[in-house]
Amino acid sequence: MLALGPDEIAKYPFLADAGQYLKDKGFTLEQFGTDPDLKSLIDKAFDRIEVAADGKVYKSDLIADQVSKEAALPREVFSFLLAIVLLKLSGMHTLIKRFALAEARRAEKYLERDLANISDESKKQLAIRVIDDLFSVQVKKQDDYFVIPVSDYLKHSINFHEREWKLINRHVENGHVFLTPHETVRLIRKELGTYINSKIVNAKTPQMISGFEEPVSKLVSLSKKFATSVVTTGEYPPCIKHAIDVLEKGENLPHSGRFMLATFLLSKGQTVEQIAPLFKNAPDYNERVTLYQLNHLAGTSGSGTQYSCPSCEKLKTQSLCFAIPECDNITNPLQFGKKRVQ
Amino acid sequence: MNENDIKFLEDSFKKYYFDHFDQIRVPDRTSEREFGFQKFNYGMTRHISLKDDKELHLLLMKNIPSDVYCSNACYSFPNLPMNEKDWKEADLIFDIDAKDLNLDCRINHTVSVCTECNTTSTAQKQCPKCNSTKLEKKSLPCTNCIDHSKMEVKKLVEILVDDFAIDKNNIHIYFSGNEGFHIYVYDSQFQDLGSRERSELADYILFKGVIPETFGMKKFKPNRSSFPDFAEKGWRGRFSQEVYGSKSKRSKIISELITDGYSSFQSTLEGLTERIGVKIDPNVTMDIHRIFRLPGSLNSKSGLTKTLCKDVSKFNPYIEASFLDDKIVEIMADCPVEFKLKNKKFGPYKAEKITIPTYAAVYMICKKLATIT
Numbered sequence: 232m233l234a235l236g237p238d239e240i241a242k243y244p245f246l247a248d249a250g251q252y253l254k255d256k257g258f259t260l261e262q263f264g265t266d267p268d269l270k271s272l273i274d275k276a277f278d279r280i281e282v283a284a285d286g287k288v289y290k291s292d293l294i295a296d297q298v299s300k301e302a303a304l305p306r307e308v309f310s311f312l313l314a315i316v317l318l319k320l321s322g323m324h325t326l327i328k329r330f331a332l333a334e335a336r337r338a339e340k341y342l343e344r345d346l347a348n349i350s351d352e353s354k355k356q357l358a359i360r361v362i363d364d365l366f367s368v369q370v371k372k373q374d375d376y377f378v379i380p381v382s383d384y385l386k387h388s389i390n391f392h393e394r395e396w397k398l399i400n401r402h403v404e405n406g407h408v409f410l411t412p413h414e415t416v417r418l419i420r421k422e423l424g425t426y427i428n429s430k431i432v433n434a435k436t437p438q439m440i441s442g443f444e445e446p447v448s449k450l451v452s453l454s455k456k457f458a459t460s461v462v463t464t465g466e467y468p469p470c471i472k473h474a475i476d477v478l479e480k481g482e483n484l485p486h487s488g489r490f491m492l493a494t495f496l497l498s499k500g501q502t503v504e505q506i507a508p509l510f511k512n513a514p515d516y517n518e519r520v521t522l523y524q525l526n527h528l529a530g531t532s533g534s535g536t537q538y539s540c541p542s543c544e545k546l547k548t549q550s551l552c553f554a555i556p557e558c559d560n561i562t563n564p565l566q567f568g569k570k571r572v573q
Numbered sequence: 574m575n576e577n578d579i580k581f582l583e584d585s586f587k588k589y590y591f592d593h594f595d596q597i598r599v600p601d602r603t604s605e606r607e608f609g610f611q612k613f614n615y616g617m618t619r620h621i622s623l624k625d626d627k628e629l630h631l632l633l634m635k636n637i638p639s640d641v642y643c644s645n646a647c648y649s650f651p652n653l654p655m656n657e658k659d660w661k662e663a664d665l666i667f668d669i670d671a672k673d674l675n676l677d678c679r680i681n682h683t684v685s686v687c688t689e690c691n692t693t694s695t696a697q698k699q700c701p702k703c704n705s706t707k708l709e710k711k712s713l714p715c716t717n718c719i720d721h722s723k724m725e726v727k728k729l730v731e732i733l734v735d736d737f738a739i740d741k742n743n744i745h746i747y748f749s750g751n752e753g754f755h756i757y758v759y760d761s762q763f764q765d766l767g768s769r770e771r772s773e774l775a776d777y778i779l780f781k782g783v784i785p786e787t788f789g790m791k792k793f794k795p796n797r798s799s800f801p802d803f804a805e806k807g808w809r810g811r812f813s814q815e816v817y818g819s820k821s822k823r824s825k826i827i828s829e830l831i832t833d834g835y836s837s838f839q840s841t842l843e844g845l846t847e848r849i850g851v852k853i854d855p856n857v858t859m860d861i862h863r864i865f866r867l868p869g870s871l872n873s874k875s876g877l878t879k880t881l882c883k884d885v886s887k888f889n890p891y892i893e894a895s896f897l898d899d900k901i902v903e904i905m906a907d908c909p910v911e912f913k914l915k916n917k918k919f920g921p922y923k924a925e926k927i928t929i930p931t932y933a934a935v936y937m938i939c940k941k942l943a944t945i946t
């Protein structure tokens with residue numbers, strides 16, 4: 232892991248080992264719930280989440296990437312760590328997602344500023360290392376630009392659908408793509424959000440701590456604002472409906488979800504041409520690629536093997552299952568509605 | 574195709590694989606590749622794994638395939654069904670085919686075989702004998718076709734080397750055995766890319782999806798200095814050479830471009846796609862599970878060999894890719910256009926019995942323009 236200075240931890244708190252940080256500073260979580268002097272930090276943490284839930288970026292106490300006051304620095308880190316504790320205690324995934332996204336935007340600004348920093352070489356090096364360590368993108372400085380290998384560029388740029396991100400609209404030379412600091416950071420935005428999200432999701436959930444109950448219950452009610460209602464009737468099983476919903480909203484459905492949906496509909500006798508339009512709203516839609524992939528699954532091209540719809544068990548492990556009582560007794564979404572519950 | 578024709582083709586192919594096995598280039602990491610083959614009048618057999626070239630030789634002699642294929646991908650288990658193979662990586666491949674180049678010469682050497690009455694003609698829409706519109710088109714590519722394909726190959730190699738920094742030694746160019754070229758790129762930074770990324774690479778090479786801003790043109794207040802310079806690298810450089818023509822005309826032409834405006838610039842770019850984009854088949858490049866004709870094997874569309882081109886500009890497929898023997902055979906030929914093989918002219922033949930070297934007989938029978946008597 233990277234060795235971080237105090238400034239860096241404040242800018243990129245998600246890189247810190249939370250437990251270790253608290254220990255080093257000589258605090259326990261319980262103290263934040265009880266010590267009246269520390270309690271304000273919980274409010275700060277709550278604010279940080281609330282701002283993120285609103286789709287805004289939390290305005291930090293850091294000014295121009297310098298810590299304004301000595302004391303501001305730990306506060307900055309604590310409020311981040313406490314926000315995670317609150318989120319874990321509330322168990323609200325919609326909030327975690329929004330929070331991760333907002334924190335990614337915040338870190339993005341610092342990364343960009345550090346990359347563009349001409350006076351402080353070490354700051355630039357750290358930003359370059361963060362990008363390499365976290366996203367395996369090797370950035371090199373060349374004149375006023377940052378250059379990255381074409382293959383690394385493509386792995387990230389295919390997530391964008393704006394034409395300016397197409398490789399053809401980029402300065403390509405010697406196997407590298409030339410980018411400004413802003414573009415370099417923008418390229419990994421999605422992964423930065425995913426990274427922070429997975430760090431939070433994978434963090435251990437502590438026992439409820441006294442003094443944390445109130446903000447946690449406030450978070451639970453806050454998250455209701457973002458809940459989507461799930462329809463539970465109709466001929467398709469909930470996993471399939473959910474996938475269709477996600478696509479219709481133009482949100483990103485992971486590869487495993489697309490695989491499930493496509494194989495399910497193909498097995499139901501739909502054609503590649505009927506299924507393809509479903510993916511039109513996906514953020515990374517590309518007609519040629521979609522048709523290629525569907526034909527591949529349908530076995531009409533290449534291998535000739537038709538892929539089958541994954542089992543419920545498999546889908547559960549991929550978090551694609553949204554079982555309802557009608558799902559009892561079935562092992563594959565294709566059986567949904569066929570076997571009756573006795 | 575009738576029994577006798579198949580027997581004749583199989584005998585000729587078998588002799589080739591016996592005498593010229595050294596032409597075959599078994600790819601590196603043989604045991605990680607998927608092989609497949611077709612026999613005359615049969616479907617495809619896939620998901621075969623082979624240890625080495627000995628096993629390949631055995632397969633060829635035992636099956637006498639009409640066509641042999643090998644994956645550009647490497648797998649942990651090449652013989653398992655596709656979703657269990659465990660894909661590791663794939664060489665980058667490109668297909669350049671004369672039929673995709675919209676050449677004027679095509680009409681002169683495309684023959685129609687009526688699927689109703691088997692009549693051969695140069696008619697494009699309708700069989701002159703029975704008026705059926707069900708025509709199977711067979712092309713006997715000419716040197717113009719080959720020359721234009723070579724130009725595309727040269728453009729492609731230039732981009733691969735200049736823009737993508739690929740070592741020339743890792744680019745292998747093959748004549749496809751019919752009317753195009755297959756280009757392989759080994760050991761590049763692109764080995765582990767998926768199909769979406771490869772599709773993007775293909776668009777780059779095709780000069781597709783380009784926006785005016787990339788070449789300095791803006792909707793409002795375009796700035797002269799953001800237009801490409803003559804000496805620039807990549808597409809901006811190639812743009813300059815094509816659009817300005819010479820360094821001295823740069824300034825004048827930029828003024829014209831700005832006066833003509835944004836949407837006119839867009840159509841200029843579309844025209845450029847046709848002229849300077851490399852006409853590769855994007856579907857081949859993005860397919861990471863494909864099995865691709867094996868280098869050195871025979872192409873059943875022609876009986877010619879998929880041949881490595883050491884110097885593509887000098888390469889003459891109708892001499893260097895024809896390996897079948899000269900033994901004279903008697904055939905019934907119905908081939909309305911002439912063609913050239915091994916420096917000899919053949920045809921046109923109007924439903925006549927002729928005696929002719931094996932290589933030329935195979936060529937016509939493969940194109941369904943002759944049968945053995």
Ligand code: SF4
Nearest residue numbers: 468470543552553558
């Ligand atoms: S139990 Fe099966 S059918 Fe029901 S939602 Fe889960 S995966 Fe779908």
Ligand SMILES: [Zn+2]
Nearest residue numbers: 687690700703
């Ligand atoms: Zn006819």
Ligand SMILES: [Zn+2]
Nearest residue numbers: 678679715718
């Ligand atoms: Zn021609």
